[in-house]
Amino acid sequence: MRKQKGMTLIAILVFLFLFLPLCLIVVTSFGTAAAIQFPIKGFTLDWYAKALQSDTFMSSFKLSLGIGVLATALALVVGIPASYALARYSVKGRNFIKSFFLSPTVIPGIVVGYTLFQYIVIKLGLPIFQGLLIGHFLISLPYIIRVVGSSMEQLDYSMEEVAWTLGCTKIRAFIRIVLPNVSSGIFAAFMLAFVNSFNNVPVSMFLSGPGVTMLPTSLLSYMEYNYDPTVSAISVMLMLLTMGLMFLIEKTLGLASIA
Amino acid sequence: MKKHIEFDLENEYTESVERRTRSVYMNKNVPYFIVAPGMILLLFFLMIPLITSIMPTIFSDQGVTFSNYLEFFKDEYNLSIFWRTIRVSLIVTFISIVLGIPTAYYIAGVGKKWRGILMAMTLFPLLTNSVIRSFAWINILGKTGVINTLLLNIGVIDQPMNLLYTEFAIIIGSVYLFLPTMIMTLVGVMENIEGEMLEAAETLGASPFTAFRKVVLPLSIPGTIVGSVLVFTGTLTAYTTPQLLGGNQKMMMSTFLYQKANTLGDWQAASVLALIMIVVTLIVMKGLDVVAKKVDRREANNA
Numbered sequence: 001m002r003k004q005k006g007m008t009l010i011a012i013l014v015f016l017f018l019f020l021p022l023c024l025i026v027v028t029s030f031g032t033a034a035a036i037q038f039p040i041k042g043f044t045l046d047w048y049a050k051a052l053q054s055d056t057f058m059s060s061f062k063l064s065l066g067i068g069v070l071a072t073a074l075a076l077v078v079g080i081p082a083s084y085a086l087a088r089y090s091v092k093g094r095n096f097i098k099s100f101f102l103s104p105t106v107i108p109g110i111v112v113g114y115t116l117f118q119y120i121v122i123k124l125g126l127p128i129f130q131g132l133l134i135g136h137f138l139i140s141l142p143y144i145i146r147v148v149g150s151s152m153e154q155l156d157y158s159m160e161e162v163a164w165t166l167g168c169t170k171i172r173a174f175i176r177i178v179l180p181n182v183s184s185g186i187f188a189a190f191m192l193a194f195v196n197s198f199n200n201v202p203v204s205m206f207l208s209g210p211g212v213t214m215l216p217t218s219l220l221s222y223m224e225y226n227y228d229p230t231v232s233a234i235s236v237m238l239m240l241l242t243m244g245l246m247f248l249i250e251k252t253l254g255l256a257s258i259a
Numbered sequence: 260m261k262k263h264i265e266f267d268l269e270n271e272y273t274e275s276v277e278r279r280t281r282s283v284y285m286n287k288n289v290p291y292f293i294v295a296p297g298m299i300l301l302l303f304f305l306m307i308p309l310i311t312s313i314m315p316t317i318f319s320d321q322g323v324t325f326s327n328y329l330e331f332f333k334d335e336y337n338l339s340i341f342w343r344t345i346r347v348s349l350i351v352t353f354i355s356i357v358l359g360i361p362t363a364y365y366i367a368g369v370g371k372k373w374r375g376i377l378m379a380m381t382l383f384p385l386l387t388n389s390v391i392r393s394f395a396w397i398n399i400l401g402k403t404g405v406i407n408t409l410l411l412n413i414g415v416i417d418q419p420m421n422l423l424y425t426e427f428a429i430i431i432g433s434v435y436l437f438l439p440t441m442i443m444t445l446v447g448v449m450e451n452i453e454g455e456m457l458e459a460a461e462t463l464g465a466s467p468f469t470a471f472r473k474v475v476l477p478l479s480i481p482g483t484i485v486g487s488v489l490v491f492t493g494t495l496t497a498y499t500t501p502q503l504l505g506g507n508q509k510m511m512m513s514t515f516l517y518q519k520a521n522t523l524g525d526w527q528a529a530s531v532l533a534l535i536m537i538v539v540t541l542i543v544m545k546g547l548d549v550v551a552k553k554v555d556r557r558e559a560n561n562a
Contacts (some may be wrong), residue, residue, distance in 0.1 A: 004467050011365035014358050015377070018384050018439065021395035024405065028398060036398055038405050078297040085290035097294055104305060108496035108540060110513040111533040112305070114520050119308030134304050141297065199388045202498040205517065216390045216499075223394065223503070227401075235391040242386045246379060255379055259443055 022239065029232035036229055047233035057234060060218040063132075067214065068197040071136035072144075072190055078137075079144030080186065084178060086145075087152035101145040104138045112138060113206035121207065128209035135203040140193035147192060147258075151185025152178075188257040191249055195242075309533075316530045327531050337515075341535070344512045347426060348494040351433040355441040355490045356483055358434075363445030364475060367452075378446065385439045393503040396432045397423060400504070428504040429511065433494045440493065441486040448482030449475070484551040491547075492540050512536055 024038060029047055031040030051057055079101075085091065086098055104112060113135065120131045155178065163173040179186075204214040213221070215238075223231055249255055316327045331337050366377045384392060399405045400422035407419040422428060452475055460470040501511040510518070512532055520529035 004471070006468075007361045007365045010358065010361040014362045014438070015380060017435070018380070021392075021399060021435065022384070022387070024398055025391065025395050035403065037403060038398065038408065078300065082294045082297045085293035089290040091290045091294070097298065100301060101297060103301065106540065106544070107305070107309065108513065108536045110496060110498050110516055111309070111536055114516060114529055114533055115308040115312040116304065117520070118312050118526065120304070123311070138301070138305055141301070195386050201389060202513070205498065206521070216388055219390050220499070220502070231394055235394060238391060239387060242383065246383065246386065250379070255375070255382060259378060259382060
């Protein structure tokens with residue numbers, strides 16, 4: 001059933017289109033020439049060494065990791081209780097509150113970055129780190145509300161009520177009954193929000209400062225003046241990290257949970 | 260002894276009633292307290308910055324004015340960027356639909372194991388940084404890139420072509436960026452189309468292609484609309500890809516905004532662009548939402 005040569009051909013071409021460019025990056029990362037070329041001449045791992053020894057890239061990688069984890073954790077702290085309240089109780093204006101929480105996805109990233117830059121950096125004069133944290137918190141929150149929210153909505157709350165009648169306090173029941181039952185949703189939301197924050201460009205572009213840049217932004221500014229395989233090498237390492245993350249998700253929740 | 264127990268039970272009972280009344284009373288306000296921190300943070304760091312940036316473009320000393328926006332649309336250079344952004348977004352959405360539907364249909368039809376692999380292969384580019392994905396196309400389209408090297412070597416051209424920093428480059432880079440989104444959205448829809456319906460169509464004499472056209476395509480319209488909103492607004496607001504593949508020669512609204520704000524320090528113009536981008540995004544979202552609802556109603560009426 002459902003076998004059609006035309007469709008199969010298009011599907012094959014689409015996957016080639018999606019993967020050949022990435023394979024090209026992998027190949028060029030091993031070239032010995034100072035500029036990226038294809039086909040490559042020779043074989044070297046120097047570009048990997050150069051990337052790993054670069055202070056700029058390593059410190060921006062650490063900052064990206066740190067901001068990603070912190071901002072997502074902050075979004076979880078704010079977002080999990082909120083999505084519980086929205087799913088559990090009859091809240092007036094529920095749809096409005098929910099779309100308010102999702103509003104960072106409606107406003108273009110570049111606009112979020114620009115207005116935040118004007119407000120936090122120029123007007124309030126907050127340090128760069130705090131600015132980046134707030135910006136990344138904003139873009140992470142909708143993922144938490146959406147993914148954790150849908151687990152919360154599917155939860156059977158009679159369990160929680162049983163715990164209440166047995167004398168469990170509300171907070172204890174929430175921690176002991178509700179949270180463990182939505183843990184896979186929380187994990188999936190964390191992964192999605194973290195990857196999204198780690199990969200984000202427009203918000204980081206505006207909020208980065210001298211010496212404090214996120215990895216994608218420092219890659220961008222490096223590419224402005226250089227065209228060498230260092231970028232290829234970094235790309236390959238990041239793709240390996242992505243694969244590792246996907247493998248981790250597949251082994252724990254199954255990839256369908258974040259698709 | 261017995262009496263004592265009864266007494267205790269009664270006590271317990273009143274206590275639990277009390278607790279329940281208290282909790283009913285709390286139910287009214289507690290959820291608002293729980294959602295408040297998030298709402299306050301969003302208000303302070305999303306809404307207020309947005310309003311303080313955009314207010315000056317609408318309110319001046321003379322009161323409400325739209326002159327900033329009228330002037331923006333009077334300028335031919337601005338207009339060319341505006342229309343390029345819309346045009347590129349439309350073309351990218353169209354290509355994503357044309358390539359996405361057959362691919363999603365194919366993925367939904369293969370065995371469970373292969374479906375998992377193909378879904379992972381669709382997800383992988385989505386989780387890969389947009390800088391990397393645009394960088395891939397610099398390697399392909401650049402002056403010393405794969406295409407030019409290949410064509411020069413076999414002698415088709417004797418001068419490298421300008422493929423990079425063109426609208427074509429932005430389009431192909433954006434399709435590359437957003438096609439996986441379209442496929443992911445559509446696979447879910449395609450999986451819900453029951454195989455029996457197709458079999459029925461084919462038993463009744465429809466060729467596989469006719470069955471696809473008459474059964475699958477109409478049923479996948481709502482999913483296609485959802486995917487189109489994501490692809491269109493994504494392309495409209497993407498920054499990395501137009502920056503790397505279009506450069507300063509072929510600007511899109513987002514790169515234009517960045518240039519105005521950061522390089523030129525023209526905040527008035529940047530804020531005007533910001534509001535235009537928000538309004539266009541909202542119009543597309545609302546507009547296609549209305550279309551999707553109409554399609555749904557028609558489906559319901561036909562059923």
